[in-house]
Amino acid sequence: MDIPYTVKNRPDTGLYNGKLGIWLFLASEVMLFGGLFSAYIFLRTGVEQWPTGSEYLDIPLATLNTLFLITSSVTMVMSWASLKLNDFKKFKIYSGVTLLLALAFLIVKYFEYTHKFHVGYLPSTNNFLGIYFTMTGLHVLHIIGGMIVIFYFWIPGAKMWKEDPEQFTNRIEIVGLYWHFVDLVWIFLFPVLYLL
Amino acid sequence: MSTDHHKQSFLTKYIWSTDHKIIGLQYGITSLVWLLFGFSLMMIMRYQLAYPESPIPFIGALIGDGGILPSEMYNSLGAMHGTIMIFLGVVPLAFGAFGNYFVPLQIGAIDMAFPKLNAASYWMYFVGSVIMAVGFFVPGGAANSGWTSYPPLADIATTGQTVWLLGMVMLITSSLLGSINILVTVIQLRTDGMTWMKLPIFVWTQFITAFLLLLAFPPLEAASVLQLMDRLAGTSFFMPSGLVVSGEVMTNAGGGSPLLWQHLFWFLAHPEVYVLILPAFGIITEIIANNTRKPIWGYKALVYAMVFLGFMSFIVWAHHMYITGMGTTIGAFFQTTTMIISIPSVVILTALLLSLWGGSIRFNTPMLFALGFIPMFGIGGLTGLPLGLAAADIHLHDTYYVIGHFHYVVAPGTIFALFAGIYYWFPKMTGKRTNETLGKLHFFFSLIFMNGVFMPMFVQGLAGVSRRLWDGGQSYAHAADVLYLNEVMSVSAWLLGLAQIFFIVNMIISLFGKKTGEKNPWEATTLDWTDTTSPPLGHGNFEIVPTVYRGPYEYSVPGDEQGFTPQSKKV
Amino acid sequence: MSELTPEQVKHHIKTYVLVFVSLAFLTVVTVAISYLDLGVVEGVVLALIVASIKGSLVACYFMHLIDEKITIYWTLIATLVAFLILIFVPLSTMLAQAKI
Numbered sequence: 001m002d003i004p005y006t007v008k009n010r011p012d013t014g015l016y017n018g019k020l021g022i023w024l025f026l027a028s029e030v031m032l033f034g035g036l037f038s039a040y041i042f043l044r045t046g047v048e049q050w051p052t053g054s055e056y057l058d059i060p061l062a063t064l065n066t067l068f069l070i071t072s073s074v075t076m077v078m079s080w081a082s083l084k085l086n087d088f089k090k091f092k093i094y095s096g097v098t099l100l101l102a103l104a105f106l107i108v109k110y111f112e113y114t115h116k117f118h119v120g121y122l123p124s125t126n127n128f129l130g131i132y133f134t135m136t137g138l139h140v141l142h143i144i145g146g147m148i149v150i151f152y153f154w155i156p157g158a159k160m161w162k163e164d165p166e167q168f169t170n171r172i173e174i175v176g177l178y179w180h181f182v183d184l185v186w187i188f189l190f191p192v193l194y195l196l
Numbered sequence: 197m198s199t200d201h202h203k204q205s206f207l208t209k210y211i212w213s214t215d216h217k218i219i220g221l222q223y224g225i226t227s228l229v230w231l232l233f234g235f236s237l238m239m240i241m242r243y244q245l246a247y248p249e250s251p252i253p254f255i256g257a258l259i260g261d262g263g264i265l266p267s268e269m270y271n272s273l274g275a276m277h278g279t280i281m282i283f284l285g286v287v288p289l290a291f292g293a294f295g296n297y298f299v300p301l302q303i304g305a306i307d308m309a310f311p312k313l314n315a316a317s318y319w320m321y322f323v324g325s326v327i328m329a330v331g332f333f334v335p336g337g338a339a340n341s342g343w344t345s346y347p348p349l350a351d352i353a354t355t356g357q358t359v360w361l362l363g364m365v366m367l368i369t370s371s372l373l374g375s376i377n378i379l380v381t382v383i384q385l386r387t388d389g390m391t392w393m394k395l396p397i398f399v400w401t402q403f404i405t406a407f408l409l410l411l412a413f414p415p416l417e418a419a420s421v422l423q424l425m426d427r428l429a430g431t432s433f434f435m436p437s438g439l440v441v442s443g444e445v446m447t448n449a450g451g452g453s454p455l456l457w458q459h460l461f462w463f464l465a466h467p468e469v470y471v472l473i474l475p476a477f478g479i480i481t482e483i484i485a486n487n488t489r490k491p492i493w494g495y496k497a498l499v500y501a502m503v504f505l506g507f508m509s510f511i512v513w514a515h516h517m518y519i520t521g522m523g524t525t526i527g528a529f530f531q532t533t534t535m536i537i538s539i540p541s542v543v544i545l546t547a548l549l550l551s552l553w554g555g556s557i558r559f560n561t562p563m564l565f566a567l568g569f570i571p572m573f574g575i576g577g578l579t580g581l582p583l584g585l586a587a588a589d590i591h592l593h594d595t596y597y598v599i600g601h602f603h604y605v606v607a608p609g610t611i612f613a614l615f616a617g618i619y620y621w622f623p624k625m626t627g628k629r630t631n632e633t634l635g636k637l638h639f640f641f642s643l644i645f646m647n648g649v650f651m652p653m654f655v656q657g658l659a660g661v662s663r664r665l666w667d668g669g670q671s672y673a674h675a676a677d678v679l680y681l682n683e684v685m686s687v688s689a690w691l692l693g694l695a696q697i698f699f700i701v702n703m704i705i706s707l708f709g710k711k712t713g714e715k716n717p718w719e720a721t722t723l724d725w726t727d728t729t730s731p732p733l734g735h736g737n738f739e740i741v742p743t744v745y746r747g748p749y750e751y752s753v754p755g756d757e758q759g760f761t762p763q764s765k766k767v
Numbered sequence: 768m769s770e771l772t773p774e775q776v777k778h779h780i781k782t783y784v785l786v787f788v789s790l791a792f793l794t795v796v797t798v799a800i801s802y803l804d805l806g807v808v809e810g811v812v813l814a815l816i817v818a819s820i821k822g823s824l825v826a827c828y829f830m831h832l833i834d835e836k837i838t839i840y841w842t843l844i845a846t847l848v849a850f851l852i853l854i855f856v857p858l859s860t861m862l863a864q865a866k867i
Contacts (some may be wrong), residue, residue: 001306001736005384014836017309017384023839024376027846028414034850035418035460039433042456042857059798066794074787077829081783084776124430126449131433134425180829187821191814195801383838411849459857510852514860523863 007167022174026181029142033185036138040131040192051128053194056121058112062194065108066186072101073183076150076176083169088161091172095154098179102147109140132193139189142182149175214311217732219318220297221625226322227289231611232696234280237273239693244270245668246686267666271340272356274664276331278343279360282468283367284325286606289614290475291371291409292321295378295402298621301724302396304387304744304764306736309380317373324366331359342664344461347434347454351426352441358427361420368417371409378406387723389744393499394763396722396748397492400499401478404506405471412467412510419460426452433457458517466513470505472606473573476613477502477544480566483620484548486720487563488555489759491749494547501540501547508537518586519593527586534584541577545570556752561635565616568643569609576604579654594664597657600650608646615642615699620718627711627730634702641695648688652681719760722748726762786828793821 004010005017013020044050053059079094116122116129123133153160153172160168213219243252244265256263265273300308308314331338336354339345350357382403386395395403425431430448434457437450477498485492492498514522514530549570557563579601582588592598615638622630659678661669668682669675716725724732727742742764750761771779797817805813827833832843 003305003307003309003311003385010384013383013838015384015838017380020383020838020842021310021376021380023842024379024410025372027842028372028376028410030846030850031411031414031853032418034853035415035463036422038415038853038857039418039422039456039460041854042453042459042861043433043451045858045861046453046456047451054801059801063794063798067791070787070790070794073825073829074783077783078780081776081780084771085773122430123425124432124449127432127451130425130429130431130449133429134421134431138421177830180825183829184822184825187825188818191797191801191818195797196807196810196814407845411846415853455860456857459860463853510849511856514856517860522860526860526863 007164007170016170018170018174019177022177026177029181029185033135033138036131036135037188037192040135043127043131047127051126053196056116056129057132057194058115059194061108061112062190065105066190068101068105068108069183069186072098072105073180075101076179080169080172080176083161083165083172086165091161092154092158095150099147099150099154102143102150105143106140109136135189135193139182139185142185146175146179146182150179212315214307214315215734216296216300216308216311216314217625217737219314220293220295222318223288223292223296223321224294226325227285227293230280230325231285231289234277234285235693235696237277237280239689240265241270241273241277242686242689244666246683248667248670265666268340269337270666271342271664272332272338275339275342275345275360276328279328279339281606282343282472283364284328286472286610286614287371287468288321290610291378291402291405291471292318292374294398294475294479294614294617294621295374295405297625298724299378299381299399299402300385301728301732301737302399302722303382303385303390304723304727304738304742305381305385306738306741308377309385310377313373314377317370317377320366320370320373324363324370327359327363327366331356331363334359344465345423345457346461347423347426347452347457348436348439348441350423350457351434352446358424361424361427364420365417365424368413368420371413375406375410378402379410382406387741387744390763391744393496394744394747396478397481397495397498398475398478400502401474401481404502405474408467408471408474408506408509412464415460416464419457422460423457455517455520458520459514462513462516463510466516467506467509469602469605470509472610474502474505476569476573476610477548479613479617479620480548480569481551482720482722483562483566483616484551485749485751486620486718487558487560487566488552489558489751490551490555491747491751492547493550493553494543495747495749497543498547501543505537505540505544508533508540512537515584515586515589518589531584531586535581538577538581538584545574545577560619561630561632561639562616562620564636564639565612565619568639569612569616572604572608572612572643572646576601576606576609579604591660592657594662595657596653596661596663599663600653600657603650603653607650608643612642615639618703621724622706623712623714623717624724624728624730624732626707627713628706628709629712629717630706631702634698638695638698638702641698642692645688645692645695649685649692652678652685656681719758721750721760721762723763727764782828786824789824790821793817797821 003017005015007016009016075094075098079091079098082088082090082094113133121129123130153168153175160171210218213222240252240255243250249264251263252259252265259265259269296308296314300306334355336356338356339353339360341350341353341357345357345360382399422431422433426433426435432449432452434454435446435448435450435452436454439446439450481492481498512530512534514526515534518527518530579597583592583598583601619630619635622628656669656675656678660674661672661678669679715728715730718725720726723742723744727740728737733739744763745765745767746761746763748763750763752759753761797814800813800817801810832839
């Protein structure tokens, strides 16, 4: 016996199980990053002096990173759209580009972090750097997690397309929702940490 | 129709199982072991409280230093007692065990929405609990800054605190995955005819609990990450500037706030107490309906009250922080919301009480625990009112009064409900019956000794005896008149521990007893009883997936000779 | 989304491209604003407004929220309420303290 509504939508809710599941997961992620944003606000309003982002952070580099991530969101949704149009080759290309852009983001972050450590800017230096490293660090972990899953469906898991194309497409949709969320977090993180 | 009878290895069938019933049992057994362990920690602490600086019997040899409990170890036992009972005991039992086992059955589903995720949640809980256990073996012992882990103390505490934080991250993640599963299962996998207002109240409570866990736990996970950064990376999120510890000026950057931890912690920990009580309400409701042979009074009121309770639970948390100097306006806001939140609790308890009126009451073991729950939870709730009022809380905060209050709600409250659930559903899970005599002895002695432990706490608290004192108040003049109660409470605690032997023996002999062949011995109306075998089928639960035609508590319907009408009985 | 026809998907693709261009443009705007000499409050409000517009575009079009089902909407509304409580209530206790 199979669990119902794993692929087909349940009539009254109009959803398949995985779609609801991922949105609920994203709700919890909103609260996770929300806790950190709340901490940032609490810490900043609790002190008289708080550095501006430009004192410690490289804004042009981060702007480039923002564009990398936004583009990866587009390629991610295009990879899903390609599957809806039955174009598996295009799906592979768009997935690959998504991974590349994510990797570019990570590389930029790597340079950002190592440069800071090199000049002695550590999480323990002050709370601005502390919250910067913690929030971007947790975000980076989420990027890595997303990359692992996207890679899985790009290569080892791709054979599911032949067995059950509808379920495979749904899974890519779910991965895409997670990936867009990671992009969304950065859309708020970037101005808050770098520009204010 | 279940047709796949492929051979499964022992490992696949019982250890890595993705069957919600096996996973429910895994949660159940693990959590019961933890409950016993957590209770044992308290029994040790109570020896020190009753007979300060006397060697602890039996385990004194392990402690060294003459067998007297050192104050740091006392603090560890206290912090771990709280942590274990809440996060490793009650919630995994109430939500992980009962939720996993019975939600799919009661809604007519063949399993949870994500069976593999379900297995993952259990094993994450298991690993998280092992991590917590490891804390006892690191230098400095287990976490000793209270289950509330307040900085700055927790920031600079011994290694055990880091272990606690890592354990919490694992446990929280496990809980989040479990919540997602319950929510999707209830929304998506209700069988035909099972509309929202035909759901058993048990399912409603699990559903609301899942929502609370989903939205309230992540900020604590965030806070735990921040505290880990403070402890491991030297950040100052919770370390204020200019802190001096034992004459030494702290060298970290400062600028942090201990209050930040409190806000993020209590943002979870207040909804957490409703996570502790809601499943209990659900279990009690099932048992009362079944053993009064009449529908629950106020089904709709119960549902709306519980939903409202869930929502309100997010905006009362700072009543744990009245004395932090937040200002009278904000204090008044939280006092108001706290007073308001008592209303749905009263509605719920009233509905349960009124459900007894005119009932044909059967005094079996589950019903005794359910009946005991009502006044005990009543005491717990009522004693919370002075704590919710800021002016009174100034005197009662951090005293034994608080400990008395919350233990009444959780111990003869929730834990009684969990025992009730075990006795009630034992025949369904095993096809066997428990021994009624042992069950009644378990109940009566537990009831008496629970009151023996916790009632005196109100007296001590009103006299001003602080909580978390290793010497039980000996060094304070204002405690002198009420110190004698320490021995009373300790003896009650040990007798309460002995009373649990009735339960343990009952479980063992009943498990080895004969199968009765009865599917529905309690003559209940819900799908778990009426449409499944005892125990339910391994794969898929139901021979035929039921359709629902009526509400969950159609007892004594005029014209029905049986005295009860199953939800799935065709019109 | 399993009910979408290929024509509908192609139409969506046009939207994705438009959204991408808007997002890139708004990113430039965000950075440009930061170089203006604004007060703290104005700066924060403006930055959050632009970020919210960008976020809404990602949510509504990339995440297809604009034609999602009501169950998802209810989930997100509950989450938003909890999120706002988490952001604003601790802050208000902090501000109230500062006034004393």
